[in-house]
Amino acid sequence: MRTATSRLLGVAIALTGGAVAARWWDTPRARIPVLQSAFPVVGIVAGALLLLALLLRGRRLAVAAALVACVPAVLGVRAALPDTVDAGPRDEVVMVSNLEIGSADAASVVRAVREQRVTSLVLVEVTPDAADRLRTAGLEKLLPYAVGSPQQGAEGTVIRSRHPLTTLHSAHVSRRFDQPVARVHADEGAYVLRAVHPYPPVPDLVASWHRQLGELAAWRDAQPADEPLVMAGDFNASAAHPAFRRVVRTMTDAHRATGAGWVRTWPQGHTLPPFVQLDHVLVRRLGVVDAGVEEIDGTDHAAAWARLRVG
Structure with missing residues (x-):
């Protein structure tokens, strides 16, 4: 035996x-x-x-x-080893929330924005109906500026901010998830914010998923080296994926910088417990003060947020 x-x-x-x-x-x-x-x-x-x-x-x-x-x-x-900076008087808070094809509870999203004092928000899988519910719940009063547009299905991605935004990219391509880019004119200085949402690595889409992560790394390399940069969204990838690690190269994963260890944002509200971080805030030329996650009712993704020192 x-x-x-x-x-x-x-x-x-x-x-x-x-x-x-x-x-x-x-x-x-x-x-x-x-x-x-x-x-x-x-x-x-x-x-x-x-x-x-x-x-x-x-x-x-x-x-x-x-x-x-x-x-x-x-x-x-x-x-688990932290590498953060001290908080400043006007830190930025960037949050990303996947609404699961618009099914997330709008009041829950707005509550998380208020509690974390979010200054810029990336919303993924925003449907027209979800946008209406978020407006009714008061999101536009908190974050009045926007780039991107709601779409049917999982294609819509919107950046909302407390600060004025300059649109750098917002084109919608049918059957491809939107990934708008904006310059955020924050009080302490401007930074470029790219919303991220590649395909998931399911069998029929894994080749496109891999290619799109490569495109994100190439886009990052094309940005001026001295420009503060934030990439935030549902990357449909974790630090265990080599293609994602190439995206992180020369950037800082905000949650990793806090020494948070095993962060899990997906799946939420399922029989299977959450086991992977798909939602990230990556930064370059900004200091990470803190980062965390917030459970959002009605969606299988937890929201991820990062408190950032600009300047």
């Missing part, structure tokens, strides 16, 4: 090691991105297998399990 248990444990360690290694497999032609999104869960499994190997007193198995578990452990420690 002990031999059989050891063999099963060895197989489990090998499979888990493969799942850990998949974090570095950059491919648009497989279901690997879905596996990569569960990397934190894989890390927990690796730790459990190490504990089991120690209990069974299997030296070789314990060494193998330790090698597998050390990778997510090191990455977890790094994610």
